[in-house]
Each structure stands twice: as C-alpha cells, then as structure tokens.
Amino acid sequence: MAATDNAIVIAAPMELVWDMTNDVESWPELFSEYAKAEILGREGATITFRLTLHPDEDGAVWHWVSERTPDPVRRTVRARRIETGPFEFMNLLWTYAQTDAGVEMRWRQEFAVRSGLPFGDKEMTERLNTNTRREMLRIKELVEKAAAGRPAVNR
Template identity: 65%
Template structure:
C-alpha cells in the first residue's frame, strides 16, 4: 500500500552551512532547479507551512503547485515533512537526515507515499520518477552549497 524511496548525497561543506541553506525554504528556488517559487504561509517554532510552485512542465506546460508542512529538529539534524495538498498522492511523507561523514555532510532523503488509485501511473512508476529527480536535485544542491562554502572561506 505504500512505497518508499531513499537517496543520499555527500556535500563537501560544514554542517551549519548545509543545514541552513537546505532548510531555508524561502530560498529553495535558487537551490533546487525545479521550483519557480516557495511561499511561506505560516511559521510556528520549527514548523513551517509553505506553497511550492514548479516551473512549467517541459512536455505539456502544466504548472504544479502544492502546500506542504515541515518540522526541522536542529538538535538531531532531521526534518519531517508531509504534503497538505497531496495532488496525485494519497499521502506523501518525507524525512531528511543529516550526518557528518568523511568528505562533508551526508544529506539523506526518504520519501514514503502512495499514489491515488485513479492516477494513470502506480507507486513503482512514481518511485522511479522520484529517484531520478532526487538525484538531479541533490546534484544541484551539492554544487550550490559547495560553491557557497568556497565563497565563505
């Protein structure tokens, strides 16, 4: 009933920089390649509710947008998030974890979801799409955070 994907990247930068840049949701359009805008709707402590809007789809020009909520824990260096507006999903839960490793900081994403039965694709197809896209986004994030780390030193 649920599918889970997991991917990770090691970013050659200090933990505080990786944590701060990747948790600055308002700045995600300059960190991720897929987001046109990120609007913060509400903040309460370490929890934020926000709307993400993607760039138009290359194939059909469709613009996808949804509201998510995420809670960061700077002590454990973890983040838990879920979609409020689920779009094609019955549910979408996301877990981010950061840990220092040789060569920098490992940032790991786990996505647990189930695609609505009425969709023209299934969980396996969505998992394949998410893994492919996560690799692209993680590479962009790695490049941009590492560039900021060099500029900071």
C-alpha cells in the first residue's frame, strides 16, 4: 500500500471552501484536469459520480466512477474509486480545519497499483503528489478569488 498526504491553506471562509470543493458538478471549472463530472446517483449524503479527464495528446480519454460521502459536521469527506482502473484500490480522505491563516484543506490518498503495469506505487505516488499540488494551488486561487468578491461573514 502507498499513500499521499498533501495540504494547503486557503484564505477564505470555511463555508465557501467547503461549498466550492464539495460541489462535484462544478469540478470541471475548479480542477484543470477534469473535462466532465456526471452525478450518477445519490443515497443519503453519498454521491456516486463519473469523472472524465481532458483527452491525452494521443486522443485517449480516461474516466472512472467514484463515490464520496461528505460529513459537514466533522468537516471530512471520505471517498473511494468504484472503477479502480490501474489501482487495486483507491481511498481518499479530505479534511478541513480552521487555522489563523484560513482553512487547511488536506487530501490523503491510500492506494495500491495493480501488478503487471509498467509503473508501481512509487511512480504513482510521485504522479499523484505532482497533480494534487498543482490542483490544490489552482483551487486555492479560485476560492480566494471568490472570497474576495463576497462580503465578509463572521464565523
């Protein structure tokens, strides 16, 4: 098993960070890598959805189905891939914590790459860390921009 653990502090109100990052339908605007996000079903707080990436240079289009369950009281989201693709499994935990500088958003991914592929856990860890850090910076920028356009709210 391998894991990643990445965090960023977003200078914005908790409600805004929570709302923007948990609105799966808007992820193609929030994440640079997603071309489409389709909600497939809802059961209680759990959302099942398909994410589609922008096409590769060779035209290949990658997609998978995941589910996520947000807990707004604990400010956590548990997610997992249902269609695992190159992974034996992929589980994610998103946590949100208020700090003096804003909201710390942390993503932890636990996974194992299937055997027989031309890459393993080490290479996937590097890829996931690179992509996660890039996407977190983009999200920080977009949420902070949205916060600058909103009136201040005491929370």
